[in-house]
Amino acid sequence: MVSPEVQDWKGVASYTGRMEVRGGMVYAAIPYNVQTKKYGGMGLDFSYSIAVAEELGNIHCGGVPMAIGVQTDMATPALTRFGSDELKRQFLVPTIAGEVVACLGVSEPGAGSDVASIKTTAVRKGDDYVINGGKMWITSGCQADWMCLLANSSEGPPHQNKSLICLPMNLPGVSIAKKIDKMGMRSSDTAQIFFEDVRVPSKYRIGEEGMGFTYQMFQFQERLWAVANILAPMENVIQETIDYTRQRKIYNQPVLHNQTVHFRLAELATEVELVRSLLYQAVALYIRGNDVTKFASMAKLKAGRLARELSDNCLQFWGGMGFTNEVLVSRLYRDSRLLSIGAGADEVMLSIICKYMETLPQKK
Numbered sequence: 001m002v003s004p005e006v007q008d009w010k011g012v013a014s015y016t017g018r019m020e021v022r023g024g025m026v027y028a029a030i031p032y033n034v035q036t037k038k039y040g041g042m043g044l045d046f047s048y049s050i051a052v053a054e055e056l057g058n059i060h061c062g063g064v065p066m067a068i069g070v071q072t073d074m075a076t077p078a079l080t081r082f083g084s085d086e087l088k089r090q091f092l093v094p095t096i097a098g099e100v101v102a103c104l105g106v107s108e109p110g111a112g113s114d115v116a117s118i119k120t121t122a123v124r125k126g127d128d129y130v131i132n133g134g135k136m137w138i139t140s141g142c143q144a145d146w147m148c149l150l151a152n153s154s155e156g157p158p159h160q161n162k163s164l165i166c167l168p169m170n171l172p173g174v175s176i177a178k179k180i181d182k183m184g185m186r187s188s189d190t191a192q193i194f195f196e197d198v199r200v201p202s203k204y205r206i207g208e209e210g211m212g213f214t215y216q217m218f219q220f221q222e223r224l225w226a227v228a229n230i231l232a233p234m235e236n237v238i239q240e241t242i243d244y245t246r247q248r249k250i251y252n253q254p255v256l257h258n259q260t261v262h263f264r265l266a267e268l269a270t271e272v273e274l275v276r277s278l279l280y281q282a283v284a285l286y287i288r289g290n291d292v293t294k295f296a297s298m299a300k301l302k303a304g305r306l307a308r309e310l311s312d313n314c315l316q317f318w319g320g321m322g323f324t325n326e327v328l329v330s331r332l333y334r335d336s337r338l339l340s341i342g343a344g345a346d347e348v349m350l351s352i353i354c355k356y357m358e359t360l361p362q363k364k
């Protein structure tokens with residue numbers, strides 16, 4: 001959900017990981033030993049989140065794991081890292097306990113890939129921010145108790161004028177415009193939300209004023225979570241396709257006995273293992289405090305593309321059955337399409353990789 005551009009970056013006071021600034025870009029490693037124990041968490045490193053994300057992939061739909069992932073690894077990492085103790089007690093403790101639902105409010109109708117161009121404002125008035133604008137595509141937005149909101153909190157360059165704010169969703173002026181009707185992830189609620197003169201205490205801001213864009217960039221770990229979560233569905237669909245094509249006979253022989261079928265399935269299984277290897281490499285580096293933005297972007301790019309290719313190829317081998325809503329493969333075909341779009345489209349991933357390769361033309 002974030003662009004990698006952090007121009008004229010000025011530093012993150014509470015940030016404790018390794019970081020480097022090259023050519024106006026921040027290359028930052030995320031601290032792995034985030035202390036959540038004090039707030040009801042288990043204090044485990046990110047590899048445990050990845051193990052859970054992988055296992056949740058065995059749920060036979062994408063929407064339920066995504067809702068859990070938003071709560072654990074998309075709406076809360078910035079609060080955990082940069083929020084005040086008071087803010088964490090108010091919002092993080094009940095979120096970790098599962099007593100409240102969190103959502104992440106970054107995208108807007110006019111700003112998805114280009115996060116810097118969001119229009120929602122949080123104008124300081126006394127001890128409050130007054131929020132106006134709206135958010136789009138907000139997972140769990142219809143039922144969330146609070147939103148990790150990205151808004152423009154001052155004038156100035158677009159990478160330095162934003163703040164992240166914990167916004168209770170029951171405040172006057174917050175309205176759910178609609179629940180969006182989607183082709184996939186249908187069990188997940190996706191909301192369009194408007195804000196009209198919503199007053200929120202300024203102490204609900206996460207960390208420093210003007211650092212919202214940078215903090216949001218650090219929440220990129222959601223991409224690794226999404227990669228981990230798609231592995232089991234891909235493996236399960238390959239296995240179900242093997243089982244189905246083994247018993248389905250055409251011209252007196254199982255569909256699976258056609259070399260084009262079993263070779264294709266072998267090829268796809270190999271590619272799933274390649275994505276898994278890249279994911280594990282990125283996670284191993286990440287929990288040791290390294291910057292894995294490039295590897296995370298590569299993994300999400302390949303996982304999104306493979307999920308599309310795999311679900312399409314396997315669906316073909318099911319014939320008409322693959323076109324029904326009765327089988328897992330058609331669900332993967334619909335649900336997994338999001339991976340190449342959400343949390344940064346494939347093209348955004350390519351731009352990030354290019355920036356790290358220093359091949360992207362500099363903006364004038």
Ligand SMILES: Cc1cc2nc3c(=O)[nH]c(=O)nc-3n(C[C@H](O)[C@H](O)[C@H](O)COP(=O)(O)OP(=O)(O)OC[C@H]3O[C@@H](n4cnc5c(N)ncnc54)[C@H](O)[C@@H]3O)c2cc1C
Nearest residue numbers: 001104105106107112113137138139341342343344345347
């Ligand atoms: C089901 C669902 C759930 C979501 N959940 C959330 C959520 O909880 N919170 C949240 O804040 N957002 C959420 N999003 C928003 C999601 O992150 C955005 O959809 C995504 O960032 C893309 O933004 P966009 O839809 O505005 O597409 P646009 O920004 O309009 O991009 C359209 C297309 O342009 C192309 N493109 C973009 N950049 C480039 C480039 N540099 N070069 C070439 N082509 C390019 C890509 O093909 C891209 O798909 C969700 C979206 C969906 C569909």
